Amino acid sequence: MFTGIVEELGEVVGMTPTAEDSTLVAVRGPLVTSDARHGDSIAVNGVCLTVVDVDGGVFTADVMGETLRRSALGALRTGDRVNLERAAALGSRLGGHLVQGHVDGVGEVLSREPAARWETVRFRLPAGLSRYVVEKGSITVDGVSLTVTEVGDDWFAVGLIPTTLSATTLGTRSVGDPVNLEVDVLGKYVERLLGARAADGAEVPA
Known part of the structure; x- marks a missing residue:
């Protein structure tokens, strides 16, 4: 769950298609990766993605073809800026509104x-x-x-x-x-x- 309050402007640093109708997306975001671990959720332009790996200030997510086709993530290119938000923590302020990270x-x-x-x-x-x-x-x-x-x-x-x-x-x-x-x-x-x-x-x- 997210709040719709962007924490950081990140940058797409890699888009690597895989053989399984998905793409490995690498995003630079020093703030959101400061405490990120494998399996954590980070919203990228409003899409909830699961962190696969963290290397320095860059995290990688495996994005299915279905997600790429049904969201604007399919139009991303290396160098594009993206809105980043970590999943909300219980007890934190709800500055925006309840956001699922599921694109309608x-x-x-x-x-x-x-x-x-x-x-x-x-x-x-x-x-x-x-x-x-x-x-x-x-x-x-x-x-x-x-x-x-x-x-x-x-x-x-x-x-x-x-x-x-x-x-x-x-x-x-x-x-x-x-x-x-x-x-x-x-x-x-x-x-x-x-x-x-x-x-x-x-x-x-x-």
């Missing part, structure tokens, strides 16, 4: 509108995800916990403050770039529970 879909940067103190960025929403996105609700974009400022049938917008622009990859994303999206898991649980009640014939609140 790949969105796309639609527009950027700079202002004096922040920047409004609009993203395309994949079909089927808009029902989980609400104004003033939470969403994770490339591992960054954000508050939705506007939402439409197939898009949503957020406001990025200077800290987010400088400390995460969202400050350099261009129009057309793909991004990993994870909607608030609480919305999915509520939908599941209400659907089960309706199937059982129980009255569902309007």
